[in-house]
Amino acid sequence: MKAIRLATLLVLIALGMGCANQTDYSRLGDSGAAQEHRLLVTFVDRSINRDLPGNSQDAYRVRGSYGNSSWSEHIAQKLAERYRLQLIAQWPVTELGVNCVVYEVPESLVVNRVIETLRKDKDVGSVQLMQGFRVLAEQVDKQAIYSDPYLPLQSAFNSLSIGEWHKKTTGHGVRIALIDTGVDLNHPDLKGQINYTENMAPEPGDHNLADKHGTAVAGVLSAKPNNGIGIAGIAPEADVMAFRACWPDQPNSLAARCNSFTLALALNQAIRMNSQIINLSLSGPEDPLLKMLIDKALSKGIIVIAAVPGKNQAGGFPADIPGVLAVGQGGETDSNEIVAPGRDILTTVPHEAYDFMSGSSFATPHVAGMAALLLQLRPNWQVADIKQQLHHPETMLGVLQNAPVH
Known part of the structure; x- marks a missing residue:
């Protein structure tokens, strides 16, 4: 695999937080x-x-x-x-x-x-x-190096007609909690796009090598458009809060894991900080504490979006919680899932680079981004309204056509 680089500069990302009882x-x-x-x-x-x-x-x-x-x-x-x-x-x-x-x-x-x-x-x-949880990603080996700009290579962005949506909505002001590994805040397509960060996971020696999955998910969701470089995100003007609750299996690995405790801390903060959407590109076994927190989020009207594991992947929680919007890239086992682009997705990765990714991990932020676009147009819509639109995309065009230009 050869990533598309803008420069060779290595940037150290420092995401830290304190705790009164000095949690290690x-x-x-x-x-x-x-x-x-x-x-x-x-x-x-x-x-x-x-x-x-x-x-x-x-x-x-x-x-x-x-x-x-x-x-x-x-x-x-x-x-x-x-x-x-x-x-x-x-x-x-x-x-x-x-x-x-x-x-x-x-x-x-x-x-x-x-x-x-x-x-x-x-x-x-x-x-x-x-309990242990896993992000749902598969890295795709692509040898070709592409020239800038990369927007024509964003097949999902183009198939969803996001350019047309951006004429009227960009997700402006919609609060999205991204619970994942960390995000490379110095990536040129993500600078200034992440409104808040907090770290609940074990500290790596080099954040640049630890935050691949979260950086890739963030790129799909919020990469800055019209800056002359790279790609464009689905909801680039949303207020994204990145909670680092997962860590890689090894340095520079796309595979990452989380546990009940780190995810509980992140979910609690996401609810406390009045998120409107929570993106969970991960899956694992049923977990009582996490279910209580997700039920709490749903009771407050927060849209919770979670990835559905593939046929050969274990787990299914939290996507199987009633009320959670379950997202797959197609071919997963749950017929009620929302199918979104999740194959060969060009997105941001650390070290100021871009790469192709596959997996329901990357279908999920497409849905989170579309939910943010809809919420900007219809701020009073509830979870059921958003779910109805996402399950029947043919009706979404009418929403767009009838919306005023922002």
């Missing part, structure tokens, strides 16, 4: 036997969202600290001592009113028995295993 994000990326011994435990913390002077739970700051109350820290530590668990991390999930704690079960204990015992504890609200 590097430990959240453990895999194998260690991951199988990780538990997520929640309990109600009534100090969350209370309007009290100096309440650290409400002291949200951009890239700032998210404090646990002293009471919740005490309960978390007490549970660790009571059941001989190692406390790895904890975080207030403000949208659910609970504190979420990651524990590691020692090898000397049987995990299922620990779970059963914890569920009987009066201090515990819920217990589950830490």
